[in-house]
Amino acid sequence: MTVRSISMSFGVVLLASAALAAERGAAEEGVIQLPTKEGVAEIAPPQFSPYAGRDFPTKVYWGDTHLHTAVSVDAGTMNRIGQEDAYRFARGEEITTTHGLRAKLSRPLDFLVIADHAEMYGLMPQLLSGNQEVLSTEIGKRWYGQLTSGDNDAVFATAMEIVGSLSGDEPPIKSDKAVRDAWQSYTALADKYDEPGRFTALIGYEWTAIGGDNLHRNVIFRGDANVANRIVPFSQYDSKNPEDLWKHLDALKNDGGAEVLAIPHNGNLSNGRMFTVETFNGKPLTKEIAAMRAGLEPLVEVTQIKGDGETHPFLSPNDEFADYETWDKSNLNGTEAKTKDMLQWEYAREALKTGLKLEDELGVNPYKFGMIGSTDAHTSMAAVEEENFFGKHSGVEPEPHRWEHVVIEAPDPEFTIKGWQQAAGGYAGVWATDNTREAIFDAMKRKETYATTGPRMTVRFFGGWDFDDADAKTRLPAAAGYAKGVPMGGDLSQVPEGKSPTFLVAAAKDPYSGNLDRIQVVKGWMNADGETEEKVYDVVWSDDRKPGPDGKLPPVGNTVDVENATWSNAIGEPELIAVWEDPDFDPEQRAFYYARVIEIPTPRWTAYEAKRFDVKMTDDVPMTTQERAYTSPIWYTPKG
Structure with a gap:
């Protein structure tokens, strides 16, 4: 009989050993005994489905x-x-x-x-519908007349007057x-x-x-x-x-x-x-x-x-x-x-x-x-x-x-x-x-959220003390993330002796948007003099680029065809995942960390507009953008 174990990253724990031992013992006596219903309950067999019983968020919801x-x-x-x-x-x-x-x-x-x-x-809906209470005021009657006059200049001037009138006590x-x-x-x-x-x-x-x-x-x-x-x-x-x-x-x-x-x-x-x-x-x-x-x-x-x-x-x-x-x-x-x-x-x-x-x-x-x-x-x-x-x-x-x-x-x-x-x-x-x-x-209250500039890229960010490279090879980083650490919005403290914080970060592109250029971790901290500092680390990136002598990663490139408002995903990656350890950690210093995910260049809305309306815009108008996401931070607080 063959038993195939399933990775812990999928949240499944096989508890078959007791049942197998019982089966082998019975077989030696020439009798195969199936476990009773009570026995099954006692050994708590695993669920076949790897999705059953999960108690952590498995989906990102998008909104405004x-x-x-x-x-x-x-x-x-x-x-x-x-x-x-x-x-x-x-x-x-x-x-x-x-x-x-x-x-x-x-x-x-x-x-x-x-x-x-x-x-x-x-x-405004009450004013424009001719609400009698609103129109009984002198200013309401005047505003109603101007807004419904059909004169665009009068409408705009009245709109500005209404907005300006809000500044009073x-x-x-x-x-x-x-x-x-x-x-x-x-x-x-x-x-x-x-x-x-x-x-x-x-x-x-x-x-x-x-x-x-x-x-x-x-x-x-x-x-x-x-x-x-x-x-x-x-x-x-x-x-x-x-x-x-x-x-x-x-x-x-x-x-x-x-x-x-x-x-x-x-x-x-x-x-x-x-x-x-x-x-x-x-x-x-x-x-x-x-x-x-x-x-x-x-x-x-x-x-x-x-x-x-x-x-x-x-x-x-x-x-x-x-x-x-x-x-x-x-x-x-x-x-x-x-x-x-x-x-x-x-x-x-x-x-x-x-x-x-x-x-x-x-x-x-x-x-x-x-x-x-x-x-x-x-x-x-x-x-x-x-x-x-x-x-x-x-x-x-x-x-x-x-x-x-x-x-x-x-x-x-x-x-x-x-x-x-x-x-x-x-x-x-x-x-x-x-x-x-x-x-x-x-x-939202626990800050398990992130911002994007529009694309719906999927981003995970976890912090802990024991993440390793194997955790970046799982197809469900959340299982390792929640088991070993805290998600975005969380707190780290009680640093183990000799440890530095490790972070598991993963991102998958929005299928309607550009590939991913890189994932960075932004760190801010308070030094021994009570002053604050910051540093941006490139953690994982696309296209086999190498940092230069200054430690900076070369740009990913640009495939945007501005004239036709399109681009090619010939550069970048559809997903990136890595485990990163802070190389500059000081257990005595307060710090925060958040992930920033950068897309490859894609057309900005102005490029789409210029293409659709056959418009030549001035040189100061940007035509490309690198969309991005910012996760909520994870904070480290020293003992005491």
Whole structure:
């Protein structure tokens, strides 16, 4: 009788030895005795299926935690697509855009957060429908007349006036009933479209402290409408101080039993205010506020249409991939120039380093966050594939001059943002046990997430003390990863004597996108002098390249045919996997590690647009991109 063992990497343990021994003993006596039902139960035979009984996440779910519809005041001045069509689009259905284009995703998303702005929630649909309460106000009547006039110049001017009016201390049109009705209509719709196992509609909104320095947060609930309807969205008219938002959410959690989290975004447009060591009012950060932030903000949206926020070339001069879709001229509305001293308080990698210092000083790390990407699209469509990019807002949809259209008009022309500067990104990858509100929310809380700039590449990242090369040869790295270490978002401590941390990292390409160039591990640490440092390590790469004398890996090459907006996967690899050990580990130093996966060059959305509309763009418009993913970090904390 032959017994074939099955690799532990597939999560199967064969417990056949006892049964075989019993069979041999019986055979010697000339009698074959089959085990009784009770006996089978006692020896707990293995399941044949290697997939049975797994208790760890085996699938990454894709979604957008930051989408705006016509319900948002700013979006609704130009966008006529409501929340229901936003759900339909995310689920893979075809819809018609505001300007009459047919639109559909290449593949459905698994989950969506419609995060319409809290400020005057639901005003625009009520205004445009001729709601009598809204039209009974002088300003509402005037806005209605101008928006329905058919005069495009008047419509645009009124849209800008409405958006500008949000910056005051009181809403220009105040109706608590209108806000509550709109909110409860949305939460009911979310419950309607939430289909456990197929599509998750997480309930959320955006708190938007209107002003030049972006401090915005997306608030997400774990529960259903019954939970979310205990409140109406907390808006800037309640407070422009994010600490007050945290106190509101903390009370909702502690007193109301609601599980909720907040996700900051676009620190790159905060002019040095998103990840500081001070409170909102400029006082030293306290342990209590740091702990509140850490508990309520487990994630940061690190890449989206308004630029990439992983790092900046000024902060990471030795990182050749640092200058990616950079927006760094001014704050959000272009009213204040950015200076280099602001940059350290704006980008995720630097914030993670700042968090190490604050943990040493306060005993709490407020910047111990994971990473996701999302769109921040104001079109009701979570569409950010390069060849299927519908842009930031509905004021202009794909047409020959979209690339030069003004997206953000600043007082200083130098800070004005043109259409071509928009980044087609991003999405959130979440390793959850099921496609349900509870499982996805819980994965976000434990930071088992990663950001991509659009492609849906599969990425695993585990840290431990005992990974070896054999673990990189398994076809299920997660089995070794969870058995020997912690996943992205996890913690390492209690270093064994003489050990350095080892990391198992794996990535498989999005079949609709480019091959993989390389996987890197980004390390940040606090040295013996209390200063922070960083280093980027190339861990595994394609095409048998060799690092040069400077230790840098040569570029992967470029197969992009810009004129025809296509490329060849003749370079790169469809998948990469490796085990990497930190060669510079010091057990006395706090550190974090995250993986960055880089694709080969592919056409940027501007190349697709130039091809489709036969447009010649100016030389400053990039035509290629190297899409990427950023995992949540794994942290190492010394003993004591």
